Amino acid sequence: MKKLNWRNIWTNVRLLLMLAVIAFLYSFTSKRNEDRKIKKPIVEFLDEGSLFLTHESVNKLLIEKNQEQQTIGKVNLDLNKLEKSINEHDMVEKSEVFVSIDGVLKAVVKQKTPIARVFENEGSFYIDSEGNRMPLSDINTARVPLVSGEINAVKEQDLYELLKLIHSDDFLKKNIIGVEVLHGGSLKMTNRNFNYVINFGKTKNVEKKFNNYKAFFQKAVQDSTISKYKEINLKFTQQVVCTK
Structure with missing residues (x-):
């Protein structure tokens, strides 16, 4: 008759007992966790x-x-x-x-992140970073460009892309405070620190026009001529036309 290996049997029994204890503790802990009041x-x-x-x-x-x-x-x-x-x-x-x-x-x-505030006959609302409408808040007001005028004269997506570009650019975000949509879809913008008006034209070649504007602004500040202008015309992508 083959002799039983009591050492192996006892080892297996202890292993089973340990597993049973672990299972019990896990079940007990899970139950207590489920019953825990919020x-x-x-x-x-x-x-x-x-x-x-x-x-x-x-x-x-x-x-x-x-x-x-x-x-x-x-x-x-x-x-x-x-x-x-x-x-x-x-x-x-x-x-x-x-x-x-x-x-x-x-x-x-x-x-939601507001990137502009629109004024229409029906009221006022924000445009968020996803291009959707966002209501005004009772507890805070966002410092974003104010959009007014004939809003329907420009495509909604085109206007959103322009506003999104302003919001994502540190210089434009601080500089541009107003966008007015004119009859026919042209845009007129106002800036934070100076009295000139920006004649932006339509929502075409937007990045090129803004790059031209930033280059003009940097040079005009260096030359100390920035305060002499009444209008900055960006309609022509090859040049910036300024009126004193």
């Missing part, structure tokens, strides 16, 4: 510098079916639903909602 939520904005909605307004969106978060078990919380409700807010570009290990409900929110 603590007071925390709202974090990725761009704290200029808020267009309040922490309180996001907190309200984190309340599910009029229940206080503290009475909801972690396992019963629908994070996708909460995240969707925040993302549907007119001021929000995207958000992420999650619960930390210690039961804190947290929402990380990225706001």
Whole structure:
């Protein structure tokens, strides 16, 4: 008869017992984690510098079916639903909602970025960095170019691309404060520090015109002649025509 190897049997038994203990502890911990009540939520904005909605307004969106978060078990919380409700807010570009290990409900929110403010007969609104309408905020005002005039005289996409270029360029973002759409689709712009008007023409060769304007501005500042001009004409891409 073959002799039993009690050492190997005991080793296997101990291994099985260890696995059973680990499984029990994991199940126990998971159950406690699922039953954990949600603590007071925390709202974090990725761009704290200029808020267009309040922490309180996001907190309200984190309340599910009029229940206080503290009475909801972690396992019963629908994070996708909460995240969707925040993302549907007119001021929000995207958000992420999650619960930390210690039961804190947290929402990380990225706001929409306004790049211009449009004035129309129906009212005023922002254009965001994605080219969509964004309502004005009750708590903050964005320092962006003001767009007015016959807005429908220029293609919406063309106007958006021009405004996006202004917003993405450090010099233009600081310099251009107003864009007026004239009859026929030509643009007239105003700058922050000087009294001259920029006759931009239509939304064609936009980058070339802005490069011409930046080259002119740099030279005129160096020559100390910048304050003498009344109009800067950028309609002709081969030259900048200035009127004193």
